[in-house]
Amino acid sequence: MTTVAELLIEAIADHGTTEVWGVVGDALNPVTDAIRREDRLTWMGVRHEEVAAFAAGAQAQLTGRLGVCMGTVGPGAVHLLNGLYDAKKSHAPVLAIVGQVPRAEIGSDFFQEVDNDVLFADVSVFSATVTDPAQLPTLVEQAGNAALQQRGVAVLTLPGDVGGLDLPSGTRVPRFVTDDPPAAPVADALRAAVDAISSADKVTLLVGQGARQARAEVLELAERLGAPMVVALKGKEGFDHENPYEVGQSGLLGNPATTLALETCDLLLMVGTDFPYKDFYPSGKTVVQIDRDGTHIGRRHPVDHAVVGDARLAVGAMLPHLERRESRGHLEHARAAYEKWQELQQHFVDPDYEKKPAGFLRRKVDNPERRIRPELLAGLVDRHAAPDAVFTTDTGMATTWLSRFVRIDRDRRLLGSFNLGSMANALPQALGAQALDRHRQVVAFCGDGGLTMLMGDLITAVTHDLPVKLVVFDNGRLGMVKLEMEQVGMAEYGTVLDNPDLARVAEAIGMRGIRVEDPHDLDDAVRRALAHDGPVLLDVVTNPDEIAVPSKPTLEQGWGFAIAKAKEMVISPE
Structure with a gap:
């Protein structure tokens, strides 16, 4: 005989999932016991269910397979929510197995009971409660297929008296549909887009994650059009x-070249991107948008020509109808601005920057305590990290420094909470990535606020021997919030973090800890951290007043920042 829990776990293992993340608990004990007896699966116990959901979502994004997490009755299920919302907004196929009170007690306000159907209604593409063994394998297949085909979260609830029930002999094992054939665009839409592009003098591309499988076609498109390419963060x-056409990111992560490329074009061609920041789109341009999901088209910026379909198929179909342009002025102008900006940024990746005239003057203004500049840290990690490293990054200033100083080369991968914008995602996503391959380098760019929010799961890295490299930008601040306050003229308040020596905390847990306070010690410390064969936390004390100027700064932001700094001179940030 096979139980409900055993059949569920067999289906997950057959699919190719290799880990299940969560915290054990009574309602799901039959499930964890089934995992114990399934050689193809490993139980990854964590200290907080939010970590389980983030880790499962990271695995789903990296593999395309179901990421699986578990949370038992009530609080265990509730704790999954934030990580599941990140999976939802990242379009990651995740199966959440959650507990419930025994069937006879459902609806009685029993101890720990919550209404899972209501709790998960917004975050899930599918949610169901198994109340009878006869519902399997149909419900399991529906859950897995919904997550895979709709690229979202499916929730399967097991009451405490269901997981251990026997199934009739010969009950078939659920199977999931993994095929997701690319959709070809409509010919008329393609023709209209080609005509608009051909009529435009200057074209700028805005390219995102959805174009990743169309790299060759998009590069050829940029070559034919002589078009600079603004790359969204996930792109x-x-x-x-x-990429000789790239001019960097736009928005708060951007630079003057992206503004130039966007503002001076006649036509903006968006390929596989849902870039959300409306203020950074140019006005008065013809806009063509290519996206596999028609609901994404036009929701950020008005679109003149919509092409619904796979980016590779759409761009590939356009190329035979677009002639190569001899004029390269638009591209060369934007590229020159980008290369100049990059050259200026490289000044910060120099431990002696502040001894030189420009750096000395700047230090007097924004770094009187001579803390390490975060740009130097990001640049050194990029220099020494493996060519196939997986990077995760916390929301906030850590992402800014990664965006500007880390190159995601051909074999590198990048994960972050780029759509939900949650704090504390870098550590759990790194755990998920590392569990897939313990021999591949995984580097997490952690804010000190994000790391300390879920610091208990440093223990998870040690317990499961996951050799993650945690790089902490320890500026004693909620840095992005501080910057947001100052840009509108507020003195920073509530942003100061009373951090311990995080390297010593790591050492106490059993992880290698390295703390750096002198920029001249940083290069060697980064080398040692990345070469260490186990988990390591690199605690780098960085400048809390470092400013990342956006691609399109406004006079109001500059004036607000000046006012804020004046207030901070007379008002304690505490």
Whole structure:
């Protein structure tokens, strides 16, 4: 005989999932016992269910397979929510197995009971409660297929008296549909888009994650049109290397070249991107948008020509109808601005920057305590990290420094909470990535606020021997919030973090800890951290007043920042 829990776990293992993340608990004990007896699966116990959901979501994004996490009755299920929302907004196929009170007690306000159907209604593409063994394998298949085909979260609830029930002999094992054939665009839409592109004098591309599988076609498109390419943050995977058309990111992560490329074009061609920041789109341009999901088209910026379909098929179909343009002025102008900006940024990746005239003057203004500049840390990690490293990054200033100083080359991968914007994602996503391959380098760019929010799961890295490299930008601040306050003229308040020596905390847990306070010690410390064969936390004390100027700064932001600094001179940030 086979139980409900055993059949569920067999289906997950047959699919190719290799880990299940969660915290053990009574309602799901039959499930964890089934995992114990399934050689193809490993139980990854964590200290907080939010970590389980983030880790499962990371695995789903890296593999395309189901990421699986578990949370038992009530609080265990609730704790999954934030990581599941990140999976939802990252379009990651995740199966959450959650507990429930025994069937006879459902609806009685029993101890720990919550209404899972209501709790998960917004975050899930599918949610169901198994109340009878006869519902399997249909419900399991529906859950897995919904997550895989709709690229979202499926929730399967097991009451405490269901997981251990026997199934009739010969009950078939559920199977999931993994095929997701690319959709070809409509010919008329393609023709209209080609005509608009051909009529435009200057074209700029805005390229995102959805174009990653169309790299060759998109690069050929840029070559034919002489078009500079603004790359969305998630588009760094695929377009951050060997790309002579790239001019960097836009928005708060951007630079003057992206503004130039966007503002001086006649036509903006968006390929596989849902870039959300409306203020950074140019006005008065013809806009063509290519996206596999028609609901994404036009929701950020008005679109003149919509092409619904796979980016590779759409761009490939356009290329035979677009002639190569001899004029390269638009591209060359934007590229020159980008290369100049990059050259200026490289000044910060120099431990002696502040001894030189420009750096000395700047230190007097924004770094009187001579803390390490975060740009130097990011640049050194990029220099010494493996060519196939997986990077995760916390939301906030850590992402800014990664965006500007880390190249996601051909074999590197990048994960972050780029759509939900949660704190504390880098550590759990790194755990998920590392569990897939313990021999591949995984580097997490952690903010000190993010790391300390889920610091208990440093223990998880040690317990499961996951050799993650945790790089902490320890500036004693919620840095992005501080910057947001100052840009509108507020003195920073509530942003100061009373951090311990994080390297010593790591050592106490059993992890290698390295703390750096002198920029001249940083290069060697980064080398040692990345070469260490186990988990390591590199605690780098960085400058809390470092400013990342956006691609399109406004006079109001500059004036607000000046006012804020004046207030901070007379008001304690505490």
